[in-house]
Amino acid sequence: MIRASKKSTETPAGLERALRRLSREKAPRTLLPAVLSRVGLADRYWRLESPLGPVYVAHSKAGISMVSRASSPAAFERRFAERFGRPVSAEKAVPPASVRALIRNVKGEGRRSLRFDLRDLSEFERAVLYKALEIPSGEVRPYSWIAREIGHPDAVRATGSVLAKNPVPLLIPCHRVVRSDGHIGQYSLGGSRAKRRLLEVEGADPGLLERLAAEGVRYLGNAEQKHFCFPTCGGIDTLVLTNKVRFSSEREALAAGYHPCADCRPLPVAA
Amino acid sequence: MTITPCSRTPNAPKSYATRSRELRLVISGAQQRAMQNAEASADAALAASLAEDLDGNFESVVRRFQDRLFTFSLRLTASREDAEEVAQDAFVRAYRALKTYPAERVRAMALRAWLYQVTLNVARNRLRKKRHPTVSLDGDDAGGARAARQAHDDPSVRPDARFEVKRERADIATLVAQLPDRYRSPLILRYVEGLKLEEVAAILKQPLGTTKSNVHRAINALREAMTESRRAGVR
Numbered sequence: 252m253i254r255a256s257k258k259s260t261e262t263p264a265g266l267e268r269a270l271r272r273l274s275r276e277k278a279p280r281t282l283l284p285a286v287l288s289r290v291g292l293a294d295r296y297w298r299l300e301s302p303l304g305p306v307y308v309a310h311s312k313a314g315i316s317m318v319s320r321a322s323s324p325a326a327f328e329r330r331f332a333e334r335f336g337r338p339v340s341a342e343k344a345v346p347p348a349s350v351r352a353l354i355r356n357v358k359g360e361g362r363r364s365l366r367f368d369l370r371d372l373s374e375f376e377r378a379v380l381y382k383a384l385e386i387p388s389g390e391v392r393p394y395s396w397i398a399r400e401i402g403h404p405d406a407v408r409a410t411g412s413v414l415a416k417n418p419v420p421l422l423i424p425c426h427r428v429v430r431s432d433g434h435i436g437q438y439s440l441g442g443s444r445a446k447r448r449l450l451e452v453e454g455a456d457p458g459l460l461e462r463l464a465a466e467g468v469r470y471l472g473n474a475e476q477k478h479f480c481f482p483t484c485g486g487i488d489t490l491v492l493t494n495k496v497r498f499s500s501e502r503e504a505l506a507a508g509y510h511p512c513a514d515c516r517p518l519p520v521a522a
Numbered sequence: 523m524t525i526t527p528c529s530r531t532p533n534a535p536k537s538y539a540t541r542s543r544e545l546r547l548v549i550s551g552a553q554q555r556a557m558q559n560a561e562a563s564a565d566a567a568l569a570a571s572l573a574e575d576l577d578g579n580f581e582s583v584v585r586r587f588q589d590r591l592f593t594f595s596l597r598l599t600a601s602r603e604d605a606e607e608v609a610q611d612a613f614v615r616a617y618r619a620l621k622t623y624p625a626e627r628v629r630a631m632a633l634r635a636w637l638y639q640v641t642l643n644v645a646r647n648r649l650r651k652k653r654h655p656t657v658s659l660d661g662d663d664a665g666g667a668r669a670a671r672q673a674h675d676d677p678s679v680r681p682d683a684r685f686e687v688k689r690e691r692a693d694i695a696t697l698v699a700q701l702p703d704r705y706r707s708p709l710i711l712r713y714v715e716g717l718k719l720e721e722v723a724a725i726l727k728q729p730l731g732t733t734k735s736n737v738h739r740a741i742n743a744l745r746e747a748m749t750e751s752r753r754a755g756v757r
Binding site: 270271 | 577588589590591593602610694709713714745
């Protein structure tokens with residue numbers, strides 16, 4: 252029992268163990284934000300007007316990192332920190348005109364030249380979002396279209412959940428992606444009503460889209476050119492339905508001798 | 523005949539406890555090596571990603587090394603406040619240096635050793651300034667007051683630590699921080715941070731033999747300091 256009363260650090264091994272124990276310290280939480288802001292890598296945000304009311308737009312050196320509605324700047328800062336684990340502070344410099352214009356009227360072009368900071372996302376998630384970026388203003392595409400176009404035709408559900416968590420809505424227009432049956436569906440930035448509002452602003456007709464979906468119409472065919480499209484495809488004037496053939500499936504359109512449109516690609520189109 | 527579990531058989535060569543202890547040692551050795559390898563390749567991957575995109579990946583560097591660099595600073599300075607500032611300055615300096623390096627150099631970097639080196643330099647500069655404080659001529663002893671306040675704020679020197687283990691740990695930490703720099707740095711790198719002697723020598727830019735003997739002397743110096751402090755009844 253003499254050994255037990257001896258201090259453990261008096262043996263060489265005991266001393267080494269005691270020294271090793273000194274290594275288990277956690278850095279204070281203030282360290283990371285302080286470093287990032289001192290080297291100019293901290294995220295900053297603007298409060299901008301959108302068709303859905305004010306939104307907060309955060310950006311880092313890498314690009315736009317988040318767009319969100321929030322009840323107050325503090326609420327936005329909290330949400331940002333929860334999602335990314337890093338701080339965000341108000342930006343004093345004015346936003347680029349392109350960003351302000353795109354947020355104010357979502358239909359503007361130029362979002363493809365914006366840089367986005369999607370560093371926390373997986374390759375699949377980025378592929379989904381960048382594909383949504385390709386949908387022109389005034390048009391919509393189903394989730395299944397995105398999944399197929401990025402080479403994961405079976406990942407329709409996964410595509411839907413990536414879009415539901417889109418960190419930069421409005422700028423990456425996930426509101427232009429609808430349910431595979433043609434219904435408008437849900438929207439992360441304020442529900443289906445907000446989604447319909449955005450589509451109206453962009454010149455699509457959400458009421459008409461819902462009616463067509465309810466009738467089971469998924470494609471419209473052009474009888475002269477013998478091709479079929481998604482109802483909002485720029486190649487078809489959706490407001491003039493009189494000359495359009497209605498199809499409820501790709502198979503039906505193909506059987507009638509129609510080809511998939513090369514612009515909206517309801518089916519893969521051979522180059 | 524009944525079958526007995528082998529650990530209970532009287533003629534089993536080793537008891538179950540002995541074998542499992544041996545087994546654990548074997549596993550922990552292999553595990554440790556595997557962990558070190560995994561860590562080294564993760565560091566290399568991080569260096570490669572920094573070469574590619576410094577701004578996009580620097581945050582990962584801070585996240586990965588902040589605990590280690592903070593602890594290292596804490597052991598060098600024995601003050602949490604100083605340690606946070608040292609670690610912060612070290613990351614900022616590292617970022618600015620990386621900004622100026624060509625991509626090939628960043629990719630080939632031994633990131634961990636380099637970060638320790640940067641931190642050590644920042645801490646040394648700071649400690650040098652602290653040990654020779656400038657005394658203002660109008661008699662305002664701001665420096666002394668600040669040092670006293672820091673000593674008060676520092677949990678490692680607060681006398682109300684409740685548990686024996688904790689008190690002993692704090693004492694060792696204080697004694698380590700009081701060693702002369704030529705002993706303190708190699709001792710912390712080798713035994714607190716657990717680096718290989720070769721790495722320690724590289725960080726300190728010393729021949730391996732010098733590092734080896736300094737580590738050895740550091741242990742002796744620390745042991746002496748502990749005996750002395752015990753004798754003086756400081757604990």
